[in-house]
Amino acid sequence: MLYFSRLKMILIWLAVAATVVLAAPNLFPASTLAQLPNWVPKRQMTLGLDLQGGSHILLQMNQNDLIKDRLETSRDEIRTLLRDANPKINYTGLSGSGRTVQVRITDPSQLDAAKKVLKPLTDPVAAGLFTGGSVQEMTLDDSEPGLLKFTVTDAGIKYRTSTALTQSIEVVERRVNELGTTEPIVQRQGDDRILVQVPGLQDPQRLKEILGQTAKLTFQMVDQSMPVQDALNGRPPAGSSILYSQDDPPVPYLIENRVIVSGENLVDAQATYNSQNNEPVVSFRFDSKGATRFGQATAQNVGKLFAIILDNQVISAPQIREPILGGTGQISGNFTAQSANDLAVLLRAGALPATLTVIEERTVGPGLGQDSIHAGKVAGIIGSILVVAFMFVAYGFLGFLANIALAVHVAMIVGLLSLLGATLTLPGIAGIVLTIGMAVDSNVLIYERIREERRAGRSVIQAIDTGFTKALATIVDSNVTSLIATVVLFYLGTGPVKGFAITYAIGILTTVFTAFTFTRLLVSIWLRRARPKELPRAPVTFIPPGTKIPFMGIRRWTFALSSLLSILSVVLFMTVDINYGIDFKGGSLIEVQSKSGNADLADIRGRLTELNIGEVQVQQFGEPNDVLIRVGTQEGGENAEQTVIDKVRGELQDQYDFRRVEVVGPTVSGELAKQGTIAMLIALLGILVYVWFRFEWQFAVGAIIATVHDVVMTIGFFVITGLEFNQSSLAAILTIIGYSLNDTIVVYDRVREDLRKYKKMPLPQLLNNAINETLSRTTLTSVTTILALLALVLFGGEVIRSFTMAMLFGVVFGTYSSIFIAAPLLILFKLRPQATAADEEKPVNGKAVAT
Incomplete structure (x- = not known):
């Protein structure tokens, strides 16, 4: 186990060197890296919006707009098809409401002809080039004599939404890119949403205004057949509507519904200045089709007013003094330089097919981002110093080797984050600091096992070899349970929480390499060169060897205490309002x-x-x-x-x-609350299945009960302290689930080992032995994790304080539950049936066993 071939050693050192090289660019400013040769790795970690500032906006498409447009299009199509039929088909009552448009054929003899003419409305349309298949957008109901009802199908709405979302993403991308921002992210989320992330944005309000406008531009004639006031007092003429200007107060206009030219015919729009009065205007240019139609309309209506309309608001209504034949023109209307530029951006990017509503927004200013980075660095440095000092105090020279492995562990996390292009968030920094505390857990497991084997009479080399071998299974089991919770967190979390899951998961994976493989290599090199006769002494012994604390003797008291506290937590949760953050209540x-x-x-x-x-x-x-x-x-x-x-x-x-x-908004908050509940249930179920697979059913159920106990205690902690319960708090609970299981698995692994070793030993005594044998590991791991979390609580900043305080509380109770809840439950579940109440009083080696 301690032998490494030359090839294996070379590969390990190459892996370490590669991660150090990949992590190194993060130590230098971008300006310095730009001066280095191209073959030098320069990729740095991508900072999340909460660290570099910027905006995260989630937009939802309004499906009602799509249905309304589909009905209007269908009405126009029905009108055109029936009028252009040969012979002409007479109809009445053409109208639409909800998802249905209907028309009544006045002559029953023309009904079959009308159905044939209108058949294109119900013909299937191709669903897509790559997906294949077809979709029937509308169905026909002709059950009532003479009345034809065309209804938009669910599949048709889904098809229209998908198509419109794809088009909207392209429009949003063009609009965001026009703002000149660096590396914006625009991506589809779900069936009807678009996620927009713009790093370093200084003016999020402007971004929202630009994204929120549909930007449907039309050129329509002003109806001058009657004064607009008469239309307001009475009823507008058929074919005309009343629209208002963007002025304050708004000015009403009577506008003909007929569209002369739409924004689809624009090929360019630029913010410029009017040469006569130097006011900001927007110059536009049509394509050939638009130029022709605009030229014809202006030639036929010289002296009349025409309106430029944006999203049903009149921007301006100038008089046509002469035909405009060149296909170019200007839009004026009390613009500022920025508003003229924004309108030009909207017109160049094109119109959205439906309204996009902001349902979630998270904006961080660059100043707060820099403060968060500074707080994260300070917390990381202090936490690392505390953990490194503690490991040296607890293990001496072996602790020094563990600290070297810990430095490599951090370099590997940073290197892999840089290589993968993963985003580092503020909770992600907390994840790195937390893994620093937990990374030594595997070293503690190994070193405590080595000490046990040495006390059992093995030689130094045999003790070290056996210690690494026996600790491997426990390391894998404990880390897999943490990884299950982390994977669930990644798939169901969003934003910064997902950033935490990524760094924490990478930390778990690199821990196995650095603590087991790399530390083993360092120890083997030390053994070869120093040839020690004894293990290095530690400056301080925290848990004396041979500790015999009768934990099972007080199990009834701990059960009673935990039951009381759990009931109290549930009662408080049901009677006192927990301080839900906006993530869950909007x-x-x-x-x-x-x-x-x-x-x-x-x-x-x-x-x-x-x-x-x-x-x-x-x-x-x-x-x-x-x-x-x-x-x-x-x-x-x-x-x-x-x-x-x-x-x-x-x-x-x-x-x-x-x-x-x-x-x-209320839509997202309800979804996040639902996702949080599902995440916890899936994590618990996944861990239950894994532990059941690796152990017996009593172990699995015991581990889940102990973990649920820790979750209930943590929720009670939130209720009592009044800390805000948000997505980060949910991440803390899922991490506590992983940590608690990590602790419990270590105890259970030793119990399983002792069950094979001591076939006749009463179960209470066996559990006492297992807990006492692993007590050093449990205590030292908890202390290192608490030290790292304490640094985060004190120096990590206010933004993640509720997250780190919950973690700190959960680590303490996770350690408690693995000893006083998880282990005693094995007696309750009769893991060893022969260990009856009589067995608990049975003498062992001539002494009565205290239970």
């Missing part, structure tokens, strides 16, 4: 920083209360000049949530910098 969260002096909480609270935006909470957040504002869910739906942000920004932006804005 609403808005805004972090602001005073531009000068301390923040005035009372003033902010009073000013926001006057805005009539519902429930408002204002609290200090970290420093005296930092304030966290929470606004409850709005009754008006997703758009009302965005209106709240605009109101708060308008009220406070003169005196406060907006460092972070998060808006979660």
Whole structure:
């Protein structure tokens, strides 16, 4: 086990060197890397939006818009087909509502001809080049004599939505790219959503305005057959509608419904200045078809007014003084330089096929991102120093070797994150710091096993060899259970939580290599060169060898205590409102920083209360000049949530910098709550199956009960402390599930080993022995993890404090449950049936066993 061939040693050192080389670019600024030769690795970790600043916006397509457009198109198509039929087919009552458009054929003898003429509406359409197949968009119902009803099918809506979403993604990409941002991400999410992430964006409000506009541009004639006021007082003429301008107050116009030219015929649009009055305008240019139609319309209507309409609002309504034949023109209308440029961006990118609504927004200012990076670095350095010092104190020279492996472990995480192009988030930094604390767990397992084997009389080399061999199965089992919870977190988490899952999963995988393979190589080199006669002594012995604590003797007390605390947690959860974050109940969260002096909480609270935006909470957040504002869910739906942000920004932006804005609408919050519940159930089920497969059923059920106990305790902790329960808190609970199982598996692995070794030993005594034998490992691992988490709690910043405090609490209770809950449950489940109550009092080696 300790022998390494030359080839194997070379491969291990090459792997270490490669990860160090891949991680190294992260130590240098981008300007320095740019000056290096091209063959030098330069790829750095991608920073998440919470570290570099930027906007994360989730848009949802309005399917009602698509259905409405489909009905309007169908009405026009029916009208055209029936009028152009030969002979002409007479009809009446052409109308549409809901998902159905209907028409009544006045002459029964023409009914069959009408069905034949309108058959194209129900013909299947190709679903796609690669998917194959076809979709029937509309069905015909002719059960009522003379009445034809065409209804849009579910498959038709799904097809239209998919097609429109693809088109919308292209339009959104063009709009975002026109803003000049670097490396934006625009991708499909689900059946009707688009995720937009723009790093380093300074003005998220402008991005939302540009993405939120449908930008349907049309050129239509103004109906001058009657004054618009008469139309307002009475009824507009047939074929005309009343639209309003963008002015304040808006000006009404009577507009003909007939579209002369639409934005589809535009080939270019640029923000320029009017040569006569130097006002910002938007110059446009049509394609040949648009130029022809526009030229004909203006030639036929000289002296009349025509309207330029954007999303059913009149931008301007100039008079046609002469025919416009060149296919070019200008749009004027009280523009600023930026608004003219934004309109040009919208027109160049094209119109969206349906309205996109912002249902989730997370914006972080660059200042807060830099603060988070600094806090993460400080917490990481302090946590690493504490863990390294503790390992040296606990194991001496072997601890020094473990620390070398720990440094390689961190380099491998950073190197792999850089190689994979994974995104590093603030919770991701917490994941790295946490794996620093947990990475030594495998070393502790190995070293404690080596000490046991040495105390059993084996030589130094035999003890080390056996220690590595016997620890391997436990290392694999404990890490697999953590990995199951982490994989679930990755697939069901979003944003920063997914970043935590990635770094934590990579940390788990690299732990097995650095702690087992690389540490074993370092130990074998030391053995070959030093040829020691004894294991290195540790400066401090935390758990004396041969400890005989009668844990099972107090199991009834611990069961009673845990049952009482669990019931109390459940009762509190059901009677006291847990402090749910906006992730689960919706609403808005805004972090602001005073531009000068301390923040005035009372003033902010009073000013926001006057805005009539519902429930408002204002609290200090970290420093005296930092304030966290929470606004409850709005009754008006997703758009009302965005209106709240605009109101708060308008009220406070003169005196406060907006460092972070998060808006979660009711749609997303409900989904996140559902996903969180599913994630925990799937994680527990996956762990149950794995433990059942590796052990007996009593072990699996015991492990799950102990883990559920830890989850219930953690939820009770959130209720009592009032800490915000959000997505990061859910990540903490899933991580606690993995950690708790990690601890429990170590104890269970020793119990299983002792069951084979001591066939006749009463189960309570066997469990006492197993727990005492693994007590050093349990204690030392918990201490190293707690040290790393303590650094995060104290120095990691306010943003992840609830996450790290929950983790700290969970680690303590996870250690407790593996000893006082998981192990005693094996007695309750009669793991060894012959270990009856009489056995518990039976003398062993001449002494009564304390139970």
